[in-house]
Structure formats: C-alpha cells, structure tokens
Amino acid sequence: MASHLHADRSAPQPPDRGTLDALITQARTLRGGLDAVRRGAGGNAGDGAGTDPGVAGADPRTRWQRALCELAVHQLDDLGSQLDQLREGMPPEAPRAWPTADQPPEETSARTPGAAYGTPPASHHGKPSQLVGRVGSAEWNLLTDAVAWSAELYRIFGRHEEDGPLSLDELPSWVVAEDQPGLAAAFTDCLVDGRAIDREFRLVRPDGSVRTVHMVGEPVLDDEGSTASMWAVVRDVSELRRSEHAVRESRDSLQRERHIAQTERRVAVELQEAVLPPWRGSLRFPHGDERTTGALDLAAHYLPSASSALIGGDWYDAMELPDGAALLTAGDLTGHGVTATSGMAMLLGAVRGMALAGVEPGALMGHLNQLLDSSAQPSLGSALCCRYEPRSRTLTWAQAGHPPPLLFRGGVGSVLRRPEGVLLGVTSGATYGQRTEQLRPGDLLVLHTDGLAPDDAPGAPTGRGPGSGTPRQPALHAGSARMLRLAARFGAAGSAQECVRAVAEEFADREREDDACVLVARVTP
Structure with missing residues (x-):
C-alpha cells in the first residue's frame, strides 16, 4: 500500500x-x-x-x-x-509585546540582577497607559552644577524630594553593576561628543526593588558650541519588559511543544508504516496458482482522522500461515501518538506469533488480554482475529469488544453474529468464544476499526457500540451501518481494491475525529 x-x-x-x-x-x-x-x-x-x-x-x-x-x-x-x-x-525571533496591566508594576528584589525581567501577573485587564509606566524629566547644568528633577522622576527612583536630585556622578551608583559601564559610556558620548542618549538600564531603589528605565537625553549647547547642560526624559518600563519576557517565554514554550509534537508524530508515523503491511493494490492468499479454489483477494486502507494531528493505535493485517490458512486481523488500542503505535506494534507482533504457532482465535484473544493486563502501561484495546481455510472456505473468528465482520453476498450485506468477548485489558482471566462461518465463492468480507464514523452519525441505530451489546443483540456500529449501504457497489466491483476505493470515498469525512483501518477479503470463484 x-x-x-x-x-x-x-x-x-x-x-x-x-x-x-x-x-x-x-x-x-x-x-x-x-x-x-x-x-x-x-x-x-x-x-x-x-x-x-x-x-x-x-x-x-x-x-x-x-x-x-x-x-x-x-x-x-x-x-x-x-x-x-x-x-x-509564529515569528522566528521573540516578539516585543505591548499588553496591559491592572496593577502598578510589580517590584522585584535587587538580589537577582535579572529579576526586573520576571514573569508578570497572570491577569491583565487594565489600561494600556499603566504598562507604559511613569515618565519623569531631569536637567543637569554642567556650569553651575545645578540639577533639576521633576516630581515623577523622584517617584521612579523611589527617592524623597527633600533628599534632592542625584548628580551625574551619583547616578551610576544607583544602577545595577552590569549596567553601569554602558550608562557611563552613554554619558561620556553625550557630554564629550554631543551624541544623544537612548538607553535602558536597571536601577536599584532604596527599598531594594529593581526597576528598568528607558532614558532619552541630549546635550544642550551654549552659544560657543560647548556642552552647557544635559537633559533627559526617563520612563519606567519595568512592567513592559516583564511582559515582553513572558511573551518570549510563551513563544519558546510553544515552539518546543510544537517540535515535540511534530517529532512524536513523525516517530508514530514511521512506526506505523513499518508495522502495517505495505500493500500496493490487491494481495492474493494463498500465493502461487491463481486457480486455487477458495483463494482470497485482499486489499486494505488506512483512513487518517480529519485533523491528522495524532496517530492512533489502529491496525490491520493479513498473513499466510504455514498450513495454508490465512490470518485476517484488525484492532484498535486506546490513545494516540508513540505510546499507542508502540502498543499496537506489540499486540500485532503477538498476534502474528501466536497465529504462526497454531493458536486458535478464541484462545489468542485470551492471551492478548493477559498481555495488556500485565503491561507496564495498562491500556484498553479491541481486536478481531479470523482464521480462513481456503480448501473448505470456512472462517473461524473471535473478537474482543470489536465491530464484527461484515459479510456481503449477492449484493446484500449483513453483520456476522458475534461470539462472546470483552475489551482487551478490562478484566483479568476473561474468556473469549469463537464462531465458524461457511463462506461461498464471491463472498466479500469487510473488517474495520471503530473510527470510521462517530456512533451518533445520522441514520445510524442508537447504542453504545459493539463492545457493550450482548452477543445475541449487539448494537450496530455507525461505521458498520454506513458500510452496509455500499452493498450494491461491492457487488458490482471486480476486485477487493475497487471495494476499498469505494470505502475511501464513502468515509472521506472531514468531521471524523479518529483514524480507522479497513480490510477487504473477497473469496475468489
């Protein structure tokens, strides 16, 4: 395939x-x-x-x-x-955010230099102006050593007005050690070379809190072109930078989650493709002389979910056994991703091994149940196992909470009566019955998993599904109900592959929430 x-x-x-x-x-x-x-x-x-x-x-x-x-x-x-x-x-680099906050900027301890970039409060419902922060101004006169601060600048620095403003020489001592060289270089460029200041730094207030501020300043020249004073506007951007940091962390976390999910999906896909039979077109059992009486024409198809976000534990398989019989099986393990596909690979390997050892379908289901029950990661699963004898055209099968096979004969479809069997992994020591059906030349057998259609699909009989009905009156699965409506198309099909094509067209549902598998076996005349 x-x-x-x-x-x-x-x-x-x-x-x-x-x-x-x-x-x-x-x-x-x-x-x-x-x-x-x-x-x-x-x-x-x-x-x-x-x-x-x-x-x-x-x-x-x-x-x-x-x-x-x-x-x-x-x-x-x-x-x-x-x-x-x-x-x-999603941008390739961290975005700069401009969110809102309903509280004043949260103050952080000076013990950690990077604390000013901490995570903001979880809830932001206030006005944008609150995030912009306070804005103050200052002017330092280099000729008279006079310093003028606005009242708001005192509040930014956490300093009392009666203590007076800070001189240019005193200001660096209020700055976090890592930011002092940069601030000193900016002052030198402004006072000596006449360059404007546009810089951020972190200051430590008397109460120990750390604030991030953005300073914009320029030199003021006298009539002779010499620097007479320097003025600056200082804005508290602590909350803004914390919000930006939170955005960067969220972006990085989202990218990591996407990468993990993409990697898990790739592994699950590769594992599933390695386990499921890579059929291309129809397959014939037993191999050899095409004139063999009772041979099977086989085809299968995997139908991904509408979202295709995660891969489930659905499987199908067909294998020729040493005595000339054929093994037909389908199943589904709960969950998605690598865990489900690896569990599916384990179950399918166990099915193949036991079938090769000659274990009958009913006993085989019991062993699978024991395997799941004793697994390190307990899970539930449904399965269907059929053994077909081409010489006598007899089908012996067992099931574990799985939709029963559908038999199409003479343009009419029917559901085979299920033997007793509960879901795999539900209870220890469960026993599983098996039934034998006599097939005829031209009969078509369809095995499928329960992800074909939701149980509440329009036109489907109500019920909890095949795993909950009694053996005598099982609830008809929605996928089985829709499959039965394809009886006429199956009757006109010339091969199992044509039947699979009809199934793929019928169940190409965008709303299907789970993936599914279909296996079609046609008894040759």
Whole structure:
C-alpha cells in the first residue's frame, strides 16, 4: 500500500487576516502622523530651537515634547512589528509585546540582577497607559552644577524630594553593576561628543526593588558650541519588559511543544508504516496458482482522522500461515501518538506469533488480554482475529469488544453474529468464544476499526457500540451501518481494491475525529 501518512504538515495561517491588515494600516498611519508631530516638537527658527539634537536655545518644554515623541515612536515601531508577526504566524525571533496591566508594576528584589525581567501577573485587564509606566524629566547644568528633577522622576527612583536630585556622578551608583559601564559610556558620548542618549538600564531603589528605565537625553549647547547642560526624559518600563519576557517565554514554550509534537508524530508515523503491511493494490492468499479454489483477494486502507494531528493505535493485517490458512486481523488500542503505535506494534507482533504457532482465535484473544493486563502501561484495546481455510472456505473468528465482520453476498450485506468477548485489558482471566462461518465463492468480507464514523452519525441505530451489546443483540456500529449501504457497489466491483476505493470515498469525512483501518477479503470463484 502506498504511504498513507505525512509526518509534517504546514502550519495553518492565522485567522482574521483582514482585521490584522486593517490594524497594520492604522498603525502605519499613526506612525506617519507622529513623525509630523515630532518634527513640530523639534521647534522652528522663531523659537530658537532646531530639529537637530543639541541645538542651543531649545526650551525645556520643547525638549520634553521631543523626547516623548521619540518614546512614542519606539512603541509604534514595536507595535507594527508585533502585528506583522501575528499576521504571518509564529515569528522566528521573540516578539516585543505591548499588553496591559491592572496593577502598578510589580517590584522585584535587587538580589537577582535579572529579576526586573520576571514573569508578570497572570491577569491583565487594565489600561494600556499603566504598562507604559511613569515618565519623569531631569536637567543637569554642567556650569553651575545645578540639577533639576521633576516630581515623577523622584517617584521612579523611589527617592524623597527633600533628599534632592542625584548628580551625574551619583547616578551610576544607583544602577545595577552590569549596567553601569554602558550608562557611563552613554554619558561620556553625550557630554564629550554631543551624541544623544537612548538607553535602558536597571536601577536599584532604596527599598531594594529593581526597576528598568528607558532614558532619552541630549546635550544642550551654549552659544560657543560647548556642552552647557544635559537633559533627559526617563520612563519606567519595568512592567513592559516583564511582559515582553513572558511573551518570549510563551513563544519558546510553544515552539518546543510544537517540535515535540511534530517529532512524536513523525516517530508514530514511521512506526506505523513499518508495522502495517505495505500493500500496493490487491494481495492474493494463498500465493502461487491463481486457480486455487477458495483463494482470497485482499486489499486494505488506512483512513487518517480529519485533523491528522495524532496517530492512533489502529491496525490491520493479513498473513499466510504455514498450513495454508490465512490470518485476517484488525484492532484498535486506546490513545494516540508513540505510546499507542508502540502498543499496537506489540499486540500485532503477538498476534502474528501466536497465529504462526497454531493458536486458535478464541484462545489468542485470551492471551492478548493477559498481555495488556500485565503491561507496564495498562491500556484498553479491541481486536478481531479470523482464521480462513481456503480448501473448505470456512472462517473461524473471535473478537474482543470489536465491530464484527461484515459479510456481503449477492449484493446484500449483513453483520456476522458475534461470539462472546470483552475489551482487551478490562478484566483479568476473561474468556473469549469463537464462531465458524461457511463462506461461498464471491463472498466479500469487510473488517474495520471503530473510527470510521462517530456512533451518533445520522441514520445510524442508537447504542453504545459493539463492545457493550450482548452477543445475541449487539448494537450496530455507525461505521458498520454506513458500510452496509455500499452493498450494491461491492457487488458490482471486480476486485477487493475497487471495494476499498469505494470505502475511501464513502468515509472521506472531514468531521471524523479518529483514524480507522479497513480490510477487504473477497473469496475468489
């Protein structure tokens, strides 16, 4: 059989792409408008301020407006990047988030330098402005050593106004040791080379809490072009950075989970393809002279679930035994993924081994039940095992909570009466009966697992399924009910492979939640 599974599938595109496109357009429009405001905040010739940093005469209000515009530009750039990543799917790098919070930024201990990047509170329902954080301003006059701080800057530093502002020499001592060299270099570049400051650092407040702040500053030049003072706008971005860290952790965790799931699926697919018979077209038992009376024309098909997310423990098998008989079997083990497929491989190997040893179907089911019951990882399973004698055209079969075989004869389908048998692994020491059916030339036998259709499928008789009905009046499985409606197509088919094709067309259901297997055996004339 050709490969019926694919280990990898493309990730689906994120929903509401049109809505995201509209948001991206709005963000770009807002970004353009902000650029115009920023140019206006840079001043004009009339007020003595220029658009370039460090122009002499820029008043504090203009510098404040320009700094706020710079901070807003940073936020809009981040937002645009986030929306682009959301539209395209999971980004290759950690996204920058702009969530909301309903509480003030959570303070962290100074004992751990990286604590300012801790996980944010689990619930965020507040206003976006709360995440933006407090914004304060400062100016250091290099000629008079005067320092001016806004009231909000004192609150950011956790410092009392009566204690006065910090000088440029005192400020680095409030910064986490790892960030001090970078801050000192930024001050030197600003005061000596006239470069603007745009930097983040972590400061340690008197109460021991650590805050992450973003500083934007510029030198103020005198009429001779020398640096007279330095001003800065400082924003508390602690909560924002914690939220970004949480987003990165969530993204990394999601990628790890996807990788694990993809790897598990690939292993499960490879294991299942290695165990299930790789048939291509029909198979004939017994092999050899095609004129053999009572030979079987065989074909099988695996039907994946609608989602194809995980591989189940369904199996089918057909094998010619040493005495000329044929083994036909189908089954299903609970669960999905590698655990289910490895358990399926164990059961199928046990079935083959016992059948080769001449164990009858009923006794074989008892041994399988004991095997599952004593397994290190207990699970439940259903199984169907048939032994076909081509010379006498007799079918001896047993089942363990499994849908019984369907027999199609003369264009009419029927369900074979089930012998006694409970699900594998339900109880220790369970006994399993077996029945013998006399087949005729042209008869068609269909074995399937219970994932073909949900039990509440339209038109299907009600009932709990084959594992719960009594041997005399078993509930008809929904998949069996739909299969019986294919009797006319089976009757007109010229081979078992054509019958399998009809089954694949009938059960190509998008809503099927589980995978399934079908094995068709046709008694040749």
